[in-house]
Amino acid sequence: MITLETYFDFVILPILSISAMLVFIRLYKGPAIVDRVIALDLIITIGIGIITVYSIRADQQVMLDVAIILALIAFLGTIAFAYYIEKQKK
């Protein structure tokens, strides 16, 4: 019988993992630095998803604390990149 646990393990997490891989390909390819930056941002977002699912699977809600931090401050990196990509051109 397919339980929710096995569903998470064999469907959801693989999908998320594959997504992360795909995004990484974009990060690898670029071509522009901004492409890499958004790829990075997306990887972190996917990371939040993975952590969420993982915390469900491991029955460890403390892991969600990590996700909070990711959600709150990940965009700082993106903003920093944006800020200085512009500054570089100036």
Place this chain on the structure above:
Amino acid sequence: MLFTVLAGLITSSLLIPFGKLIKTKWSILLPFIPVVLFLFYVMHVPSIAEGTNFVQRVNWVPSLGVNLDFRLDGLSLLFALLITGVGTAIFFYGRTYLKGHIYFDRFFGYLLLFMSAMLGVVLADNILTLFIFWELTSISSFFLIGFNNDDKSSRDSALTALSITGLGGFFLLAGLILAGNIAGTFVISELFMKHEVLTIHPLYPLIIGLLFIGAFTKSAQFPFHFWLPGAMKAPTPVSAYLHSATMVKAGIYLLARFTPILGGTDLWSISLMVVGGFTMIFAAVHALFRIDLKGILAYSTISALGVLTFLLGLGTPAAIIAASVFILVHALYKATLFMVTGIIDHETHTRDISVLSGLRKVLPPVFVAALLAALSSAGLPLTFGFIGKDLIYEATLHFNENWTIWLTLLAVLTNVGLVAAGFMAGIKPFAGKLPSAFSNIHLPYPSLWIPPLVLAIFGLAFGLVPGIIGNYFNHQTANAIAGIETDMHLKIWHGFNLVLILSMATLLAGTLLYVVNKPSSSKLQMLARFDGLSPQAIFRRLARGLKDFALFFTRRFHNGYLRAYHLKIILFAELLLAYKLWLSGPISIDFDSLTPLSWYEVVIVAILIGALYIIVSAKSRLASVVSTSVIGYCMCLMFVFYSAPDLAMTQFTIDTLTTVLFVLVLYKLPGFINFTSKTVLMRDALVALGFGAILSLIALRVLFEPNTTEISNFYGENAYLLAKGKNVVNVILVDFRVADTLFETVVLSIAALGVYSLIRLRLKSSEKE
């Protein structure tokens, strides 16, 4: 005795604050120090003559076996008398010689230091104490040779002298320690009993080898002799005192002192005979070519030192008697000749014997002194030198049958040279016509010519009445050297025998040589063509070669390129670790004990590896930074998977901040330029992968090694009960291991201060250092 040794040291250090005072008429106090010391030692003569030895022991570093142990026996006393006696003459002479010199005080400071050191050497009853004073003589000699410090050749000579004697000193130290180790004591009087132990020890050759290097360098034996002529750059009193009468004899003293301890073997004798023999003839020949008075004296000194070494090598009682007398003979006439040279130099401003002549007319008392000394050096009957020479021939003639002729011939030839050299130095400047340039020369202060005259008269007196010195007390010197009772009977007249014939022949041949030999600068230049083969040149080439090699080596290793340093460090680490790993055998992996593999881990690791590849190959800085962030975030996820939420949080926040920082700084920088060739890249890649592989293998091995979890269990059990926290990692950070955390915040603070100052602080050019 301790006080006599320290007297000079203390006065010398007093001269640092009171130097100005002593430049005034108070300088008259200076010679009284050696005078008092001399009298002190003279008072000991009777008891020593009776065979008593004086011992004084003061603890200094007892746990090391280094103590201020002093012992006065015949050998020490002879040297102590020489040091203080000749010292007295030199102090009187020097006070006038250097009158008004701006560094008068420094000069006497060094001289006093030297006197102390020298007394220490000869009195020490502990080989390490002896060494301590030995080195001090080198140092004071260094300062005295370089006394005219604005003259480059003085400085160079001082450096050469110190290098040679210093290097010898370190060998000597090694030798002494080795001997002390084997014998189990550093006390000389105890070492006498260890003769057997030391001489049969397999390391015996090493001991005496090291000892010889020390003695030969100090006593200017071939091939280390060349520093001594250079040392003549020192003011003349110094040459007279250190470089003829006393310091250079320290090596002889050492050999003599160690004769009863280490001597008596073929190795010992033959080495000394070969080195001494070669040195004496080599230097005697060289002396004949000099035109500088000091040069002649320097080479004849070397030759005389060779003679002494040679005699100690012969090692028979006769030879030892000869040596113990010759030490005194030589000191007296050589010091005199040097002082005379000093006066000549002082008055005529030249020391070139091809220019000097007829000075007897203007400097009669000086001439008398010089004449007496020259005759003593020539071994004219009735002088002390005659007795010395007699004893030498006595020694060579009565050595081993097979060698007699050769050894005697060698001695004769050397003496012929020395006779000629002595005449060149003592008679030549005074003979002949007085050039007009020198006609208005006046006799200097008596304090300048009385000391040499006194010494010269002593040379005559001891010759006339050899018994007063020789039989009375000098045979105790010989006893001390030989370690047994010697049979010494010095007489003016031994009767008409082979020795006398040889003496006369020597004198005759020497006089003839003096008459025939006309040293000139052209001859000297001819000789200079062979300079390339001289030990000095060889040493110089060696030194230059060493310097070139040092330059090459230093440049090669420390070439200024950080990456090259890293490469060497990493390669060294790899070699070391790979070797160890290879020794440790194959690895077995217990797959069952591993945690199960999951999809997401593989993907995260794949991404991490991809990011690593981007960093390694990136052409753009920002792409590298983005990839570094990716690595950080992947690590963060790994930490989440493997139950480390605190780590994940910290890694993530810090990574984000680092990214911000990087971006803040990097946006100005241009893209990477690839400077490096493909081969280098390949090499580095191999090195890097090798390092990674080694680390992986090590980690793998350690991973399967069982360990105890006592401490982490303790933390788990007590985190809440005792430390009142449930997040054990945090409890560790703020309680169990709070010391780490406190100082970690200090690290952070320092970094912030550093950043602040690095950016803000702009020094004015005047403040830059």
Place this chain on the structure above:
Amino acid sequence: MIDNHILAPVFVQLFTAVIQLMFWRKTLTQRYLSVGGSFIGLLVAIRLFSRVYQDGILTMNAANWDAPFGIVFVADLLSVTLVLLTSIACFAVSIFSSIGVSRQRMLYGYFPIFHFLIMGLHGAFLTGDIFNLYVYFEVIIISSFVLMTLGGRKAQLEGAVKYMAMNILASMFFLTGIGLLYGLTGSLNMADLALKVRQVQDGTLVGITSCFFILGFGIKSAVFPLYYWLPSSYHTPPSAVAATFGGLLTKVGIYAMLRVFSLIFVPDEFTRTLLMVIACATILTGAFGAIIKTNIRRLFSYLIVCHIGFMIGGIAMFSKLALMGVVFYLIHDIAVKTNMFLIAGLIRQLRGTMDMDKLGGLYRDYPKISVLIALVLFSLVGIPPLSGFWPKIFLFQEAFLQTQYFFVAALIVGSFVTLYVIANMWAQVFWKNPPREEEVDDRFAPMQPYRKLLMVLPIGMLALTTLYIGLNAEAIVLVAEKISSQLIDTSTYIEAVLNKNNEL
């Protein structure tokens, strides 16, 4: 014995630094605080030393957790001796800095960081926990980076980059070693590790782990072939900073090596051979470098390398006698090397340069200072009976006992080169007249007398220390002997740390 106050030297420095931070930009106050703090630190260190000398090893269980569960601080004789010497050096440098460091640098935190550095050194000597040691190493590294770059010229930045890169590499090796050690034993307390390492089944792994410590501490203590950072950087910072570095930093590496290799890994045949090869190569490397350098600080840097070789050789021989030599040398070296760089600073003040080719005339113009300096220089050379001489006796003795003739030769070469370069330096700097008299930039003469005094006083103080070490060698030998016995027989240390005094 338990004593809750053994961290006092650390806290004194920490407080000094923190209070100075509160007086940010008040340079005069900072100067007073620095000298005052250093003085108190010195008193505290003396007290601690005498207590340990009399009562034996003192321990303190930080946060009241018994070893091996918490971090334990251990004051054994080796630690407190080094703490004492560091305090002496700190006091001297602190006085020197008040004149020898520019006001601009003080405005940007020179003093607090200097005290943090000293604090790190004290901590490193006193801790009994290997990871805690790592933390102090980092305190030392970061504060030395900052001191090195403070107001950086290009050369200083160059030096700092190289210093930084290689020292971080050293930390990496060290930390990796700690990780492996934890993996093998599950412990970090050094005394506990001493026991647990012996229980590790796979002995080769212990050997491998020890290599990481050799690498890490080897870089720290600048041995061949890991020494590059030292001659790349020590000639660049202000002299007061260079003095702290030259006197103390490489010695922490030696200290750590002594500690770790006596307590945790007792050197096996391979390690000893390796260390001996390293020692000989280090001596030669330092000697070669010293011969060719004309800048006195570059020359001193290589001399440091050379003399590190002496100590490593002693560790390689690892016997009571050899370690006595190492400890004695360590004591001597801290006092002398610190002073050497202060002297370099003074020379620069006197002449405006540190290049021997341009220097000269000091003996003519400043005879008394010259005599003072000569004393230090000849102590460095080891002219007997000055301080550098004594430890060589031990080293020679032990080298002969263990038939390490290469080491004997290296010792002779190293000693000789030291003698030669120092004598040459004397001839160049003091005897020779300056090649261009008109270019002499004497900044010392116009200084106010008390400032002159403040510059010379620390040099004199350290010289006196050196003189004491040399002339009263007996006292030092006794200390070295005790330390060496403790290093050879670590059971007292282990008992002192791990004693279950609750159960007694």
Place this chain on the structure above:
Amino acid sequence: MELLLVLVLGLLYAAGVYLILRRSLVKLLLGIMLLGNGTNVLIFLLGKITKGSPPVIDESYKVFQDIYADPIPQALILTAIVISFALTSFAIVLLKRVYALVNSDDLDDLNTPEEEDL
């Protein structure tokens, strides 16, 4: 899975070493950071990893009821990470100063000849 971490740490060390062998100061910095990460992974791995059991005691209990991850390596790595951050940030600023001074991040441009010694 431990083997994965073994691979990761090896590659981190390798990449770090490769980068510190380059001429660019930026790469040097990145290399140092990677070496730091490699060391952290090594410590983490050798503390014996476990999944899904953080060393946090459950709210309703006073001691652990189940196995839990070894907290010591985590605390050590936490300290190491913070220290690395301190060093890295200082180094990054050093990079900035170097760039301002020599107008490149090429380490060779930073080399100062001995003639410029004080």
Place this chain on the structure above:
Amino acid sequence: MIKYFLMNLLLSGIWVALTGSMYYTNFLFGFLLGFFVLWIMNRNETDQRYFYRVPKIISFIFYFLYELIKANVQVAFDVVTPKYFFKPGIVKYPLNAKTDFEINLLTTMLSLTPGTLILDVSEDKKTIYIHVMYLTDAEKFVMQTKTGLERRLLAILR
């Protein structure tokens, strides 16, 4: 108005306390119950804005979710199929929204709806520039958004 909201929260809190169940659905239920009670009690008050606004907010949320899902499906379809159907462009959009908060909320909403993305706001905060994925006609897009999202949003806020 804030008074009502706080009152409502208090009521739902009391409800949770009374029932003793901390489960969030219980809180939600308590909130709705409280809203209903408040509405009943204050039917004759003049200020009825709170009671209008809450249903408006709820309906807006549903509107937004609907738009979100619809557009997401559209984009998802476009993403996975080989052919691209979109016609992207950057459109200038004059704002009715005045305050910072209004602008911010609007831009967030727009950005979160698939197919549109705020690139920038002009310096005088009168215009925003939107990147639109499916742009047939710029004017038409502006009109649709004005009457759709912006109007509804402003209705809640004002």
Place this chain on the structure above:
Amino acid sequence: MKSAILQTATRYLLPILLLFSFFLLLRGHYFPGGGFVGGLVASIAFVLHSLANGTASTMKILGYKPISLIPIGLAISTVSIMLPMLFNLPPMTGLWFEEPIPVIGMIGSALFFDLGVYLVVIGVVLTILFTIALDE
């Protein structure tokens, strides 16, 4: 570079992040968090503000130079560590109030220590970033 959207957002993100950082600080002893992460999050809040509004305006909010937080934080940590010595306990020993306090839990010297760490971290990160940002 100025972005109205970002500026408006930081107006409410700053308090949220600060609040969150306190939350992390206070609960560190029981859940993941603590002084380090708390301090980092707090400093990120200010960094974000400075990116949006310029460093000068952030400095205005802070009132003091961030560098002055460093000695304060260090002093708090150090004092909390040395306090036990007054009670003749080894330094760094944890001291606790008898009764737990609601929300925070047990109050002890560890919390003060963590507070010191928190302040130091904020001081450090802001000093570093602002110094660089102002050096343009």
Place this chain on the structure above:
Amino acid sequence: MIDIILAILSTVGALSILFASIGILRMPDFYLRLSVTVKASTLGVGLLLICAAIMFPDVSVTTKAIAIIFFLIITAPIAAHMIGRAAYFTGTPLWKDTVIDQLAGMYNKETHELESNGGPKNSEGGSEPPNIAKSEEETE
């Protein structure tokens, strides 16, 4: 019942994320990639978080999940706006089939200020041509 809801929610969430990933990989220009990814991923993660909120009985988890969603919703558009604007600024090209670019030339080159009406007033070469790419190139 609840399991089925969870399965649906999680599947939709995961697929959203997958579409975002495919989008960022496939979309022809930067702006399209950005546009696709921001919302899809936010939606996806949001749904997964809702799953977590339902799975864990604690209120704290629910509040945490809501907090995360809230943070994502407010931060993601800001990040997108910032990076999009930076990209436009640095001349990241638009796709070749882009219909219109009303932003072209609206930025003041020196001050980076954005005009609102009537196009560029300052002379400076007048209206710039739209920044539409012919092909993808490395632009750094």
